[in-house]
Amino acid sequence: LHQQLSPIVWMTLVGLGLYMVYIPFNSIYFERMIAAFRFSGNVGFLIYVADSFGYLGSVGVLMSKELFRVQLNWVNFFVQSVQILSIAGVAITLFATVYFVNKHKRESF
Numbered sequence: 324l325h326q327q328l329s330p331i332v333w334m335t336l337v338g339l340g341l342y343m344v345y346i347p348f349n350s351i352y353f354e355r356m357i358a359a360f361r362f363s364g365n366v367g368f369l370i371y372v373a374d375s376f377g378y379l380g381s382v383g384v385l386m387s388k389e390l391f392r393v394q395l396n397w398v399n400f401f402v403q404s405v406q407i408l409s410i411a412g413v414a415i416t417l418f419a420t421v422y423f424v425n426k427h428k429r430e431s432f
Contacts, residue, residue: 337405340409344412348373349366349369349370349373349374350366350370353366353369353370353373354366356369356423357369359423359427360426360427360430
């Protein structure tokens with residue numbers, strides 16, 4: 324898909340896609356999960372943890388590039404990372420949904 328779009332459109336769509344996932348997960352989904360399991364607190368800590376993993380990934384890529392002198396085509400790396408992480412994100416979300424629905428059913432009785 325990235326070969327059929329201009330670089331500006333591609334980057335805009337990737338950024339929009341990331342933002343459209345970030346907002347529901349970091350507010351609505353986490354808040355409802357806290358309410359469903361009757362934890363006291365708010366969503367702030369979960370947002371902090373999720374953001375920390377994002378920053379950890381960014382730092383990991385930058386450190387790998389500098390420390391190990393990785394020679395990659397960074398455009399291909401970015402495109403492949405977007406594709407792999409998108410598929411992994413959907414799979415992990417589906418797994419988490421099934422897990423938490425089953426856990427909520429057990430704890431509701």
